[in-house]
Amino acid sequence: MTQLNDTRSIRDLLRSRKSASAKAMTGPGPAAGELDEIFRCAVRVPDHGKLAPWRFILWEGEARAEFGEALRQRWQALHPDHGPEALAFAGNLFLRAPVVIGVVSAAAPHPKIPVWEQQLSAGAVCMNILYAATALGYACQWNTDWLAYDEGMAAVMGLKPHEKLAGLIYIGTAAAPLEDRPRPDPQALVTRWRPQ
Numbered sequence: 001m002t003q004l005n006d007t008r009s010i011r012d013l014l015r016s017r018k019s020a021s022a023k024a025m026t027g028p029g030p031a032a033g034e035l036d037e038i039f040r041c042a043v044r045v046p047d048h049g050k051l052a053p054w055r056f057i058l059w060e061g062e063a064r065a066e067f068g069e070a071l072r073q074r075w076q077a078l079h080p081d082h083g084p085e086a087l088a089f090a091g092n093l094f095l096r097a098p099v100v101i102g103v104v105s106a107a108a109p110h111p112k113i114p115v116w117e118q119q120l121s122a123g124a125v126c127m128n129i130l131y132a133a134t135a136l137g138y139a140c141q142w143n144t145d146w147l148a149y150d151e152g153m154a155a156v157m158g159l160k161p162h163e164k165l166a167g168l169i170y171i172g173t174a175a176a177p178l179e180d181r182p183r184p185d186p187q188a189l190v191t192r193w194r195p196q
């Protein structure tokens, strides 16, 4: 068995990772080389049948505001009674972080690999992105928000009919110290199997 040299920092990361809030994020975000590394980590996930049933959409720089305009218009169409504050919030959603990565699940019926397993693999991709960004020293959060479930925004994002947004990963620098939340007691979740 290959022994990792540096298990302590890996275990520290696994035990302590927590999200930042996209609401409290600022720059800088990952540079080009770091983004490459994040994507290399992202695709290193279990993937039954080697289908790579996921892909990425990257928002950086001006694309965030351009997409924000589409978000604002869509929000207005969905909620014609909402005022300027709500519209501005929708329009500024992606400006909260310097980098947003959309993880798209491209799961599709397959003769051997259930769609469920392909979707789980997309979840693993999202998790690897969180670990990679955290290990590089960035703050990050996995969100979906309303736009992951909206047909209009799916068209703006260029999703095909069988594709779903598994996550929007906001990556940046924490503008405030990260707060942890109470974690479940893992022992309370474990049952030892006995013959039924």
Ligand SMILES: Cc1cc2nc3c(=O)[nH]c(=O)nc-3n(C[C@H](O)[C@H](O)[C@H](O)COP(=O)(O)O)c2cc1C
Pocket (backbone or CB within 6 Å): 017, 018, 019, 020, 021, 141, 142, 143, 144, 145, 146, 166, 167, 180, 181
């Ligand atoms: C699929 C998925 C979608 C999520 N969408 C949102 C969201 O839209 N908004 C939000 O505030 N948190 C969302 N969360 C929760 C955050 O990712 C995160 O769990 C939360 O901020 C607590 O941070 P933690 O990672 O330290 O537990 C989502 C989580 C998952 C797994």
